[in-house]
Amino acid sequence: MQAASVDFTAKDTTRRATLRLLALLGVAGIAGTARAAAPGWPEEAFRQKSQADALKLLYGKPFEASDKVKLDVPEIAENGAVVPVSVSTDLPGVTTISILVPENPFTLAASYTLPEGTLPAIGCRLKMAKTSNVIAIVESGGKLYAATKEVKVTLGGCGG
Amino acid sequence: MASTIRVRAQANGTNTEVQALIQHPMDSGFVKDSNGVLIPPHHIETVTFTHAGKTVLTANWGPAVSKDPYIKFSFKGGAKGDDLTVTWIDNLGKTDTLAAKIA
Numbered sequence: 001m002q003a004a005s006v007d008f009t010a011k012d013t014t015r016r017a018t019l020r021l022l023a024l025l026g027v028a029g030i031a032g033t034a035r036a037a038a039p040g041w042p043e044e045a046f047r048q049k050s051q052a053d054a055l056k057l058l059y060g061k062p063f064e065a066s067d068k069v070k071l072d073v074p075e076i077a078e079n080g081a082v083v084p085v086s087v088s089t090d091l092p093g094v095t096t097i098s099i100l101v102p103e104n105p106f107t108l109a110a111s112y113t114l115p116e117g118t119l120p121a122i123g124c125r126l127k128m129a130k131t132s133n134v135i136a137i138v139e140s141g142g143k144l145y146a147a148t149k150e151v152k153v154t155l156g157g158c159g160g
Numbered sequence: 161m162a163s164t165i166r167v168r169a170q171a172n173g174t175n176t177e178v179q180a181l182i183q184h185p186m187d188s189g190f191v192k193d194s195n196g197v198l199i200p201p202h203h204i205e206t207v208t209f210t211h212a213g214k215t216v217l218t219a220n221w222g223p224a225v226s227k228d229p230y231i232k233f234s235f236k237g238g239a240k241g242d243d244l245t246v247t248w249i250d251n252l253g254k255t256d257t258l259a260a261k262i263a
Contacts, residue, residue: 037205037251038205038206038249038250038251039206040206040218040220041205041206041220042220046220046222081226081227082226082227083226086232101224104224105188105190106222106223106224108222108224109221109222109224109225110219110220110221110222110224110225111219111220112217112218112219112220112233113217113218113219113220114217115214115215115216115217117214117216117235117236117237118216118217118233118234118235118236119175119233119234119235119236121233121234122231122232122233123230123231123232123233124219124225124226124229124230124231124232125225125226125229125230126224126225126226127186127188127223127224127225127226128224129190
């Protein structure tokens with residue numbers, strides 16, 4: 001009787017241990033397949049659906065509109081899959097430039113880190129799901145400046 | 161296999177202008193294939209440009225960047241014949257790197 005009970009406990013412990021191990025493996029497995037994020041990639045900011053949340057995670061401070069930020073986008077984009085966007089500024093000491101498309105499934109489209117010596121002018125191409133504002137945020141001397149322009153999209157570029 | 165990266169870097173004496181084109185599907189995870197099955201996200205997360213041991217630009221990209229991404233920027237310095245190294249890493253951990261000569 002005694003032996004059986006001991007045996008039971010032992011079995012129970014191993015079972016628990018096995019379960020715990022499996023659970024750990026499961027979690028690690030999920031994390032492993034879903035995430036192998038590149039070092040320095042601000043994953044959380046890229047997962048946000050609202051502009052406020054994405055900016056809060058990326059910068060955590062408010063921005064002000066500035067005509068010193070030049071945002072060059074087409075007025076009408078026939079193909080939302082390829083929308084040329086370029087951002088430039090006269091502001092000194094620019095450290096980051098980010099581009100947001102609030103109507104996209106994920107607001108944040110791209111964020112660039114500019115070391116000293118890199119000119120504050122970036123050109124790239126983005127996908128836009130539908131007609132939306134495009135917001136360019138420039139971080140200069142620790143402050144945020146923004147420019148906003150609307151792009152009319154006739155054919156969405158995020159599938160669906 | 162040919163590199164997925166194509167770079168044109170041109171020095172004009174004071175600055176170097178860089179244009180890069182990367183072959184990548186940049187699947188957003190919202191698009192369905194012809195059978196109606198969602199294509200899982202597969203996009204570049206970071207691209208780093210280095211010149212003379214110094215990073216000149218880090219790009220953090222979400223799935224909203226277009227397929228076969230293009231990027232253009234300039235940095236101060238850089239001379240003809242210098243190496244400019246481009247490296248990208250995507251969300252599946254794939255990576256590619258290329259050292260191009262500045263023209």
